[in-house]
Amino acid sequence: MELLVTMMVNLLVDMGPAIGAGIAALTGLGAGVGMGIATGKAVEATARQPEAVGKIRTMLLLGLAFAETTAIYGLLISILLIFM
């Protein structure tokens, strides 16, 4: 039993940063859903009103930048966890 616990602790100490980096990569989920919704709505808006495509594109890019931010934070954290 003690051997098993020691093994688990050793594994966690060795692999802890890697596990943390994997968990941090889950931020991509939220960003993906958000960006998908934004793009879908932009396509709907363009279909409804094709002459407003310039304004819609500007707003879409801004929204995508905001949605992408969370994914970038996750990426940054996993890079720091792996390499520091």
Place this chain on the structure above:
Amino acid sequence: MFDPSAQLLAFNSEELQEKVFPKNVIQIGSFAVNDSVISGFIVVIVLLIVALILRLTIIRKWKTTPTGGQMFLEWLVSFFDKSADEMTEKYSGLMGPYTLGAAAYICCGVLIELFGLRPAIADVCACLALALCSFLFIHTLGFVKNKQRRLLHYVNPINIITDLAVPVSMTFRLFGSILSGMVIMDLIYIVVESIWYFGLPVVIPAILTPIFTLFHALIQSYVFASLTLTFVSEAIETRPKKPKKKRKQKTASPAAGAAE
């Protein structure tokens, strides 16, 4: 016994680790210059020389029937001026050139990676400097436009945190996306080295570089410029004064009724 996966992992942890964080080239006491700063200075010098050359060649021969170079310059300047005009009405003379300058610096600072140097933006301090410039513009223009009325904005203490979060989020957005593009490209270069098929080490980076370097550079410079403009337009919008508005409504409604 040759094990390709073990070799790849060994590459990742050692060669890549050297490339992720900037190296100090000159260090005198606490004064340190890393390779990102040097490529930043190269970018600034190149931009100044290009601006001087354009000033002496194209702008001196300005015509009513434009050539290709003149068309491009007009499009570039009027693109930023127009979006500044839409967002920040009377400060567009200040914000248009600033956003064009910041976007040019970010774009060229990332594209310098194509010459084998470290990108100038892949350093937190460079991103922080750019974000602090934007922060300064946002709040200076906000106070110039609204004077002491802008202080009412801070009656709600959550707004202070919101305002302080703007430069931090701008910094990490820029830094994270540029660093991720750089890390992915470095990983590809390392992986490609171990492929010895004829031509593939040349073809694969040539296909992937436009996606991870060019795309990131253009998108991030555009996003930085338009985010700055958005925050400035948010800061300079005038808030309606509540007591005066009620009086106006009271005086306006009988007049409107009489007119009807």
